[in-house]
Amino acid sequence: MIGKITSSRITLDNGYNFSRVINGGWQLSAEHCLKGQLDIDDAVKAFHMLRERGLTTFDCADIYTGVEEILGRFVNELRATGNYTHDMIQIHTKFVPDLNILDQVDFAYTEKVVDRSLMRMHRDCLDLVQFHWWDYDVPGMMETAFDLVKLKEKGKIRNIAMCNFDTPHLKMMIDAGIHVVSNQTQYSLFDRRPERALLEYSRQHDVYCFCYGALSGGFLAERWIGVKREDFEPETRSHVKYLQIIEDSMGWDGYQKLLLFLKDIADRHQVSISNVAVKYILDQPGVGAVMVGCRNSKHVEDNARLAEFDLTDEELQSIRGFISQYPTPEGEPFTLERTPGSRYRNIMKMNLNKA
Secondary structure (H helix, E strand, O other): OOOOEEEOOOEEEEEOEEEEEEEEOHOOOOOOOOOOOOOOHHHHHHHHHHHHHHOEEEEEEOOOOOOHHHHHHHHHHHHOOOOHHHHOOOEEEEOOOHHHHHOOOOOOHHHHHHHHHHHOOOOOEEEEEEEOOOOOOOOOOOHHHHEEEEEEEOOOOEEEEEEEOOOOHHHHHHHOOOOEEEEEEEEOOOOHHHOOHHHHHHHHHHHHHHEOOOOOOHHHOOHHHHHHHHHOOOOOOHHHHHHHHOOOOHHHHHHHHHHHHHHHHHHOOOOOHHHHHHHHOOOOOOOEEEEEEEOOOHHHHHHHHHOOOOOHHHHHHHHHHHHHHOOOOOOOHHHHHHOOHHHHHHOOOOOOOOO
8 A cells, every 4th residue: 555554544655644543524414413413512622632642634525514614613723722733633525516516517616615625624725635426427527536636736635535436436547547545435344345346456556445334323332232123213314324234234133143242342352342343444454544423522532442452363253254144235335325216325415515
């Protein structure tokens, strides 16, 4: 892989350094919660706590309503200390043009969205922009990728990455000569679609896989042990999304068995089920980083614990053996989410940019 990788951080050949456990911002978006309200003050408090513990890298998106602005507030609070430098934290955002205007995207539109992200987050350069294209059948994807290259040349973007690209379309980018640092993809004990081809291709072509969904929207946690399917009610959009994944892999009964299996391993290390689930994904060949949600301060210590233990080879093999008993969703990563009529696609919101 390009650059230098350690157990906790990666340094690219251009000097860019970031955490392998990335603080995810999706749970802070206005669209995420189905019940209750977000405590933004506590979320920003969590950001400070995470940075102090060495988890300095944050993930957001232009379409996560309100999240770039929350990170902008965090940046301003760091500036107010008088010791702020740009590299004190790293912020990865996304460029996700709306489905209904894909055929109209041009350089002016792309630059406008990038400038908006810069303004929202009070940054003079975007550390890493992850490009997502909703429909491969709509022309303009490659031209738009090269527009991002132009914005990198103008100094507005430091690194270019992809988001939810399957193996064939990631290959198109690489073959076209675009320097792709990473590709964000969904990967968990339930959803192992990246293992079919994407992980190996990425390893061979120096692209880090940044994995989201490793905790499946919070399903991989002690609180769900013993809960019956009929008693479960979704609390977030992530619950709705990842429940589909569970149903198409282990089913609820298999999921309950997995929780108990992981609990046994977690207890040996005095960590949580979520720690074990994240560590397993982080240890897979081709994985550069894992996104872990940082919705509030009460989870900071648990997230920081990821740096304090390692799974043994025997434990990794035992987890692999357990999950191999069950199927995983079909096809390449994000193919089902792109397929018209698929129940995976039917829950997606594809027009949130409002640029």
